[in-house]
Amino acid sequence: MIEQFLKPAAVDEAVHLKRQYGDKAVFMAGGSKLNAAPTRTDKNVAISLAGLRLDALTVEDGQLRLGATLTLQQLIDDPRVPAALREAAGFVYSRNLRNQATLGGEVCAKQDEAVLAPVLLALDAQLVYAGGAVVAFERFLAGGADSADALLLAVLLPDPARPCVTRKVARSAAGLRVLTAAAALSSDGVCIAVEGVTPVPMRLRDVEARTSGDTGLEQAVSAAIAPEDDLRGSAAYKRYIAGIVVADLVADLKAGGQPTQGGN
Numbered sequence: 001m002i003e004q005f006l007k008p009a010a011v012d013e014a015v016h017l018k019r020q021y022g023d024k025a026v027f028m029a030g031g032s033k034l035n036a037a038p039t040r041t042d043k044n045v046a047i048s049l050a051g052l053r054l055d056a057l058t059v060e061d062g063q064l065r066l067g068a069t070l071t072l073q074q075l076i077d078d079p080r081v082p083a084a085l086r087e088a089a090g091f092v093y094s095r096n097l098r099n100q101a102t103l104g105g106e107v108c109a110k111q112d113e114a115v116l117a118p119v120l121l122a123l124d125a126q127l128v129y130a131g132g133a134v135v136a137f138e139r140f141l142a143g144g145a146d147s148a149d150a151l152l153l154a155v156l157l158p159d160p161a162r163p164c165v166t167r168k169v170a171r172s173a174a175g176l177r178v179l180t181a182a183a184a185l186s187s188d189g190v191c192i193a194v195e196g197v198t199p200v201p202m203r204l205r206d207v208e209a210r211t212s213g214d215t216g217l218e219q220a221v222s223a224a225i226a227p228e229d230d231l232r233g234s235a236a237y238k239r240y241i242a243g244i245v246v247a248d249l250v251a252d253l254k255a256g257g258q259p260t261q262g263g264n
Helices: 011-024 072-077 083-090 095-100 103-109 117-122 137-141 205-212 217-224 235-254
Strands: 004-006 025-028 045-048 057-060 063-067 126-129 134-136 152-157 164-170 177-186 189-195
Touching: 011 025, 011 045, 072 083, 072 095, 072 103, 083 117, 083 164, 083 177, 103 152, 117 137, 117 164, 117 177, 117 189, 126 137, 134 137, 164 235, 177 235, 189 205, 189 235, 205 217, 217 235
Parallel strands: 004 045, 025 045
Antiparallel strands: 057 063, 063 152, 126 134, 126 152, 164 177, 177 189
16 A cells, blocks of 8 residues: 655656665556556555656657656557557547546556557567666567666667567457557568467567468467467367468468458
C-alpha cells in the first residue's frame, strides 16, 4: 500500500530516491499497473515520474526514441510511431486505460497479457536506462537485464520503418487474449514473435529460418511453443491457432502488409 508519494524534479533525483528507499519504493508513471490486480504493488513508497519529462518522441539518425511515460493513446495518435505498434496499443480496448497506461509501465510490468511485446521484439527494440545503459528488449524479457533500481527512460526503435504486422486473437475486444503475434521484415529476413503461448513473450528464432519457403511454417510454429490448457483454450487449440496466425502474418508481409482474409 502506497503511504508516501515523492515527486522528484529530475532523473538524478529519482534515481537517488530509489537507492535511498530501496525495495520499499517503486517508480510510478500512470499507475494503471501499480493500482490494480494482478500487478498491484506491495511497496509503500511511490516515486512519481510525472515531473521528469520522459514523454518525448524524437527521431534521430533514422532511430525512433519513445519516452517511457508516453501513454498508449499518445502512441496511437502519433503517425511517427510504426503502424504495427499503434495497432498493438489499440489491443488495450479501453481508451480510459490507454490514456493512463504508459509505454514504460507496460514494458516493466512484465504482465501476463503483454500485447506490445511481440511488435517490440519484431522491431528489435532496445531499452534506454538512466546512467546510459542500453539493453535489448529480448534480453530484458529473458531476465538478463532487470534491476529493481533501474529507471527506464525510453524505448528505442533502431529501424522504425521496418515493415511489421501484428494480430491479437481473443473472444472479444474486452476478453482475455489467446495470443498476440507479430512479424517484421529486416535485412536478415523475417522476425517472428509471440506472447500468450510461451512462458514469456519471445522471438521464434528457430522458426524464422523456415520462412524462406512456406512449407511447414504452421507446423514449425506449433512445435516451437509451449501453451497450457486454461479458460482461454486448450493447448492443442493454441498450437493450431498460433501456427495459422503466424503464417497469415508472414503472408501479409509478402503481400506488402495487406491483411489476408480470415484473420482475427
